[in-house]
Amino acid sequence: MTAVRKAGAASPVRRQIGDTVSRRLEANPAIKRAKIDVAQIYQHPDFLDAGQCQALIRMIDANRRPSTLLSTNADAQFRTSESCDMDRWSPDVRPTDEKIAELLGVDPSTGETMQGQRYAPGQHFRAHHDYFHVGESYYDKVVEAGGQRTWTAMIYLNDVPEGGATWFPQAGMRVAPKRGLLLAWNNMNPDGSPNVATLHEGMPVVKGTKYIVTKWFREASWLRG
Numbered sequence: 001m002t003a004v005r006k007a008g009a010a011s012p013v014r015r016q017i018g019d020t021v022s023r024r025l026e027a028n029p030a031i032k033r034a035k036i037d038v039a040q041i042y043q044h045p046d047f048l049d050a051g052q053c054q055a056l057i058r059m060i061d062a063n064r065r066p067s068t069l070l071s072t073n074a075d076a077q078f079r080t081s082e083s084c085d086m087d088r089w090s091p092d093v094r095p096t097d098e099k100i101a102e103l104l105g106v107d108p109s110t111g112e113t114m115q116g117q118r119y120a121p122g123q124h125f126r127a128h129h130d131y132f133h134v135g136e137s138y139y140d141k142v143v144e145a146g147g148q149r150t151w152t153a154m155i156y157l158n159d160v161p162e163g164g165a166t167w168f169p170q171a172g173m174r175v176a177p178k179r180g181l182l183l184a185w186n187n188m189n190p191d192g193s194p195n196v197a198t199l200h201e202g203m204p205v206v207k208g209t210k211y212i213v214t215k216w217f218r219e220a221s222w223l224r225g
């Protein structure tokens with residue numbers, strides 16, 4: 001018997017991905033692993049430079065619309081930010097898109113379309129898991145295209161004067177937005193089962209505007225054809 005609550009089954013494929021990605025990140029001198037045992041969370045303090053961040057912010061401002069959720073039973077106050085798809089073939093997006101896959105050492109085709117997100121004061125993204133929950137209405141459909149989500153990589157595109165931290169309440173970790181900082185974590189346990197301790201929240205922005213891009217990776221190819 002184990003006291004650890006499991007949110008889904010173990011998986012040899014996801015165990016392998018967790019293993020190779022974490023080893024690659026740990027071998028990278030620019031990367032720091034958070035000193036916590038319950039989840040694999042990493043930071044790269046200056047993954048993008050100011051110009052790259054600015055170009056992405058401009059695209060988010062030009063394309064933003066109210067953010068959506070996969071779950072049909074969540075309330076409207078759950079995710080109040082604005083977001084947009086970042087076209088992976090656009091010359092302002094492609095180098096960053098490919099650089100993230102290269103950093104993690106995963107096939108770019110396993111990455112979903114990068115999401116740009118913008119939070120004005122008071123806007124937030126309540127505590128959630130990035131992995132898919134078995135039994136949710138969306139489950140069969142999303143799993144058909146690439147399977148479960150494995151790693152998340154997020155980049156803060158600007159400094160935020162107050163608020164807007166990413167908080168992992170179960171892992172006991174809070175990351176303040178900082179321009180160019182990449183945060184990456186394994187949504188799975190080492191055995192490839194979903195890790196409940198990766199619960200995280202985009203805390204309300206108090207002053208300023210928060211811009212980020214998020215990349216969610218799947219266990220198999222998400223891109224078709």
Ligand SMILES: O=C(O)CCC(=O)C(=O)O
Pocket residue numbers: 125130154164165166167200201202203212214
């Ligand atoms: O805004 C944040 O800090 C968190 C964003 C997030 O959780 C996500 O994009 O999945």
Ligand SMILES: [Fe+2]
Pocket residue numbers: 128129130200
């Ligand atoms: Fe998330």
